[in-house]
Amino acid sequence: MKVDDIISYTKMVHAEGANLQRGMNYGTRKGYSIFLMSLRKNAPYADAIDEKTGTLIYEGHDQPHYAGGPDPKTVDQPLQTPKGTWTENGKFFRAAADFKSGLRKKPELIKVYEKIHDGIWSYKGFFELFDAQLIPSNGRKVFKFYLKPVEKKILGRIEELPHTRLIPTHVKVEVWKRDGGKCVTCGSDKNLHYDHDIPFAKGGSSLTAANVRLLCAKHNLEKSDKIMSVLPWLYVGAETAAHFHRN
Ligand SMILES: [Zn+2]
Numbered sequence: 001m002k003v004d005d006i007i008s009y010t011k012m013v014h015a016e017g018a019n020l021q022r023g024m025n026y027g028t029r030k031g032y033s034i035f036l037m038s039l040r041k042n043a044p045y046a047d048a049i050d051e052k053t054g055t056l057i058y059e060g061h062d063q064p065h066y067a068g069g070p071d072p073k074t075v076d077q078p079l080q081t082p083k084g085t086w087t088e089n090g091k092f093f094r095a096a097a098d099f100k101s102g103l104r105k106k107p108e109l110i111k112v113y114e115k116i117h118d119g120i121w122s123y124k125g126f127f128e129l130f131d132a133q134l135i136p137s138n139g140r141k142v143f144k145f146y147l148k149p150v151e152k153k154i155l156g157r158i159e160e161l162p163h164t165r166l167i168p169t170h171v172k173v174e175v176w177k178r179d180g181g182k183c184v185t186c187g188s189d190k191n192l193h194y195d196h197d198i199p200f201a202k203g204g205s206s207l208t209a210a211n212v213r214l215l216c217a218k219h220n221l222e223k224s225d226k227i228m229s230v231l232p233w234l235y236v237g238a239e240t241a242a243h244f245h246r247n
Pocket of ligand 1: 185186187
């Protein structure tokens with residue numbers, strides 16, 4: 001799977017071999033955890049992405065609603081369950097604290113999927129959990145988890161460029177609707193990917209729906225091959241590419 005691939009909820013659950021009913025899934029798979037996020041207007045939690053740094057700020061989750069109990073949005077997000085075990089908030093909070101104190105050498109690795117549309121998700125890649133805070137918000141306390149994107153080495157594949165993580169959600173939603181959830185070249189609705197024009201080849205265009213489109217895996221790959229033949233210098237490194245993208 002590549003960053004900005006589009007995947008149905010069913011396929012996502014199948015690909016992870018895990019029941020992803022919850023948004024926060026600590027240690028679900030060997031070696032990594034999973035966060036499901038949403039930046040949509042009606043999203044239940046206030047997740048956010050700093051588009052300059054790529055830092056993901058993921059909000060912790062509320063306690064479940066108990067019959068006769070308070071509205072979960074009015075009480076502090078819990079660190080522990082009533083039985084005294086750690087909630088998902090607690091597990092991730094502890095992982096961040098242990099990393100900051102040096103108790104654990106490596107940060108928790110978290111795979112992130114973002115909701116684009118009902119039943120439609122976009123893969124955002126791997127992130128590292130480097131900090132967590134419990135902060136006041138609307139008269140209660142909520143957790144905020146800070147994640148930075150893992151910058152993989154570029155292995156001759158355009159999909160690994162870090163800027164593709166920065167296609168804003170409103171652009172993704174607009175593109176999804178405009179292109180009807182299909183590859184603009186062949187109309188396939190399988191293995192879709194958000195394809196972004198190389199901005200510096202076009203004089204540095206910003207990320208708008210006009211330069212993003214849906215392509216299937218086959219047509220995305222054909223495009224990557226073409227770009228590689230004309231822009232070999234692009235593969236100098238992620239930093240260089242990110243620099244050109246931002247400036
Ligand atoms: Zn196609």
